[in-house]
Amino acid sequence: MATFRIFIMLSALFLTASLSYGADLDERLKALEEVSKQQQKVIEEQQRLIEGLKQDLNKLQAGEPQKSTETQVLELKEKVDQVAEAQTRTIPSVFNPAIGFVGEAVFSYRSKGASLTGSSRPGGFDAFARSVELNAAASVDPFAKAYIVANASADAATGEATFSIEEAALQTESLPGNLTVKAGRFFGEFGRLAYIHDHELPFVNRPLVLAQYIGGESRTDGVQLNWLVPIEHYVSLTVGAGNQFGGDVPPNNVGDFRRAGGLNYWGRLSSYVDITPDISLEPGVSGLWNPKTVDRGGSFTQPDGSTLSERERRLTGVDLTLSYKPLRDNQFTSIIWGTEVLYSHNRYDEVNSDGLAFSRDIGSYGLYSYLAYKFHRQWSAGFLYGFVEDAQDNTARTYEYSPFITWSLSHWNQLRLQYTYTNHNAVSGLRPDNAVYLQWAWIIGAHSHGWQQR
Amino acid sequence: MKFKLLRIVLTLLLMTAFCLSAIPAYANKITIVTTLTDLADLARAIGGDLVEVHSLATGVEDTHGVPMKPSFVPVMNRADLLILVGLDCEHAFLPALMEASKNPRIQKGNPGYVDCSKGVVPRDVPKSTDHSEGDVHPYGNPHYMLDPVLAKTALSNIFNAMATVAPQYIAEFTSNRDAYLATLNAKIAQWETKAKVLKGVKFVSYHEHWPYFAERFGMNYFGTIELKPGIDPTARHIEELTAAMKAQHVTIVVREPQFPEKTPKRIAEQTGATLVTLPIMPGGVPNTETYIKMMDYIVNTMVAAVQAGK
Ligand SMILES: [Zn+2]
Numbered sequence: 205m206a207t208f209r210i211f212i213m214l215s216a217l218f219l220t221a222s223l224s225y226g227a228d229l230d231e232r233l234k235a236l237e238e239v240s241k242q243q244q245k246v247i248e249e250q251q252r253l254i255e256g257l258k259q260d261l262n263k264l265q266a267g268e269p270q271k272s273t274e275t276q277v278l279e280l281k282e283k284v285d286q287v288a289e290a291q292t293r294t295i296p297s298v299f300n301p302a303i304g305f306v307g308e309a310v311f312s313y314r315s316k317g318a319s320l321t322g323s324s325r326p327g328g329f330d331a332f333a334r335s336v337e338l339n340a341a342a343s344v345d346p347f348a349k350a351y352i353v354a355n356a357s358a359d360a361a362t363g364e365a366t367f368s369i370e371e372a373a374l375q376t377e378s379l380p381g382n383l384t385v386k387a388g389r390f391f392g393e394f395g396r397l398a399y400i401h402d403h404e405l406p407f408v409n410r411p412l413v414l415a416q417y418i419g420g421e422s423r424t425d426g427v428q429l430n431w432l433v434p435i436e437h438y439v440s441l442t443v444g445a446g447n448q449f450g451g452d453v454p455p456n457n458v459g460d461f462r463r464a465g466g467l468n469y470w471g472r473l474s475s476y477v478d479i480t481p482d483i484s485l486e487p488g489v490s491g492l493w494n495p496k497t498v499d500r501g502g503s504f505t506q507p508d509g510s511t512l513s514e515r516e517r518r519l520t521g522v523d524l525t526l527s528y529k530p531l532r533d534n535q536f537t538s539i540i541w542g543t544e545v546l547y548s549h550n551r552y553d554e555v556n557s558d559g560l561a562f563s564r565d566i567g568s569y570g571l572y573s574y575l576a577y578k579f580h581r582q583w584s585a586g587f588l589y590g591f592v593e594d595a596q597d598n599t600a601r602t603y604e605y606s607p608f609i610t611w612s613l614s615h616w617n618q619l620r621l622q623y624t625y626t627n628h629n630a631v632s633g634l635r636p637d638n639a640v641y642l643q644w645a646w647i648i649g650a651h652s653h654g655w656q657q658r
Numbered sequence: 659m660k661f662k663l664l665r666i667v668l669t670l671l672l673m674t675a676f677c678l679s680a681i682p683a684y685a686n687k688i689t690i691v692t693t694l695t696d697l698a699d700l701a702r703a704i705g706g707d708l709v710e711v712h713s714l715a716t717g718v719e720d721t722h723g724v725p726m727k728p729s730f731v732p733v734m735n736r737a738d739l740l741i742l743v744g745l746d747c748e749h750a751f752l753p754a755l756m757e758a759s760k761n762p763r764i765q766k767g768n769p770g771y772v773d774c775s776k777g778v779v780p781r782d783v784p785k786s787t788d789h790s791e792g793d794v795h796p797y798g799n800p801h802y803m804l805d806p807v808l809a810k811t812a813l814s815n816i817f818n819a820m821a822t823v824a825p826q827y828i829a830e831f832t833s834n835r836d837a838y839l840a841t842l843n844a845k846i847a848q849w850e851t852k853a854k855v856l857k858g859v860k861f862v863s864y865h866e867h868w869p870y871f872a873e874r875f876g877m878n879y880f881g882t883i884e885l886k887p888g889i890d891p892t893a894r895h896i897e898e899l900t901a902a903m904k905a906q907h908v909t910i911v912v913r914e915p916q917f918p919e920k921t922p923k924r925i926a927e928q929t930g931a932t933l934v935t936l937p938i939m940p941g942g943v944p945n946t947e948t949y950i951k952m953m954d955y956i957v958n959t960m961v962a963a964v965q966a967g968k
Contacts, residue, residue: 382735382760432735432760438728476728481716484727529725532718532916581890614889655754658726
């Protein structure tokens, strides 16, 4: 019975296939005829050429003088020399995988101690080899590529370098339907600067709001799907799911068995508009949701004696980048104005001082906005403003004001001087702070001009 | 019951897939994306009405510095051919755009990826790619399109690629190409006659754009204002260059419109050389919309500068 059914199915399939083919057959035959006619023409053309060459050859053999023979020999010799020379070169990117190193040192002076500023680095004078990064990338096979970013940076207290894998991910290259899948450890797509490595930021430090709400870089172990919407206009949609989101945030306390709600889910929709050939606008919206954070990072004791432990993490972001990049001389001048506004809306289990437990939602927001002006091939300057409300206490606020100037001696060698004034409101219990940073970043080996860093 | 439904759906899907695959490829125009405007002009010359050509650059950009615009992505996504200069000329913007385009047809190794430098013997291949030499010309100088004879190599690469993806149009492509070649050959002969006065004339330029041009027309390419390709001059380099130019009687300073006029102008004033602004691709300055018009402009301007200097 089953065999019979399969037979019927196959026959039906074959029939439909041949029918659809038959309808097309006439047209195909015509096209084939046309092609063969044209090929005939090409062949005739080539025969004419060959005849011509034969005649030239006859002339040569007859001893007719060739006036340019000597020049031709000279030219040929030169070309051979150049080819030989070309063989001897070495190019970093021809190594497989392409390997590059990034080094970054930050020298700073901060007027207040770490306990008064909430910083992970000490106050006073500090020298910090923040990024000692190894990048490697290569195609895995015709269908995917892979890349690894490993970082070793020194611990503030012990000076010991701790080695960590920042990214190690596989990315498909030939999925149909304008889709790309990335899997492994990578910086998930949220907003505009969360997935940029420290040394590639337009200023020295990650804006407060990204450091606090996301946890620095948007690192995750997970999978992310990107879809380029197949329309005339550029619209990109990304969705992802992963264990942890944010390099500095503690992982969830997953317990013995994790349900789907214990994972993080995120997404981003972004687009691009050319306002004039030189001016463009890139808007984007992002979301992050962790339905069951299960006590991520333990509980916080508040001044009134009550404790909060996070139960659900929700983050929404809107970003807007306005760029002036003149077509003709964008290597010499450009202006970028970038802004991100984030709204954190977390749910907590609160236990008050009387031991009563209840659920509490806290909404808080933060933003940063910066302007960077390139006024020379090597020089640019800018200003960063940032503001953030504490995610656990939206009455505690912090503000930052940072003018900076960047000197790029070349693509691979960049110095940046930045002054940062940080101020807190009374509720935060932190003190205003003045800081000066000198950042020096360099690259050796292979480097690429990435899509996200554009 | 469930299985039956599944089978019907599967059969329908297979049928749809088959019918779709039977749609002839020549139903639409061939979509071509070129990085620069010179290549776009050649592709239009061969393809005529059968192709739709988009150039990423408009003509005024630096050949190494076309801004990486997301608006390029949708058109690259549906392109049948991506035509590029090669020799890493487009290193700063093309690889990321290609990845973002998610178009397997135009990735390296596929017939839609057309590297026009194939068959061009590169000049000035660096002995080492240590970055102390700058980084923009690691495979040798990529500015071969400024030699109209090498432009014929690019033309032939473009023709071959178009013939591969659209063999049904070979006859049209061949006759268009031959017509263009005839015009170009006549023009080359004309430029070579005009350029006789350029023989041995020494000149400098901002970026290393002109070795192939100088070779073709017998000029003496003395040096560049840039310290290394992609790296701005130091005060000392300018001083040395100016002194050498005076001693060796360099009579022309070429400024490409992508670079600020200040330094080339000062050098020209200090050495008594003539300052000229020359495009590096069609559209770089007014009245250079096509490749031939651009070469006309370059040769005429150079000749005028030599005659003015006499
Ligand atoms: Zn160049």
